[in-house]
Amino acid sequence: MLSIRQDDLRTLAVIYDQSPSVLTEQLISWGVLDADARRAVASHEDA
Numbered sequence: 075m076l077s078i079r080q081d082d083l084r085t086l087a088v089i090y091d092q093s094p095s096v097l098t099e100q101l102i103s104w105g106v107l108d109a110d111a112r113r114a115v116a117s118h119e120d121a
């Protein structure tokens with residue numbers, strides 16, 4: 075299971091040419107990111 079900072083997620087999203095929320099879903103489906111990360115990304119994108 076990974077722990078990832080918001081800034082790192084945004085950087086990875088640029089590399090993968092996806093939005094942070096789409097990349098979060100992909101990482102969750104791969105089993106490397108906890109499903110609770112959805113809330114963190116959603117709350118950060120709403121801000």
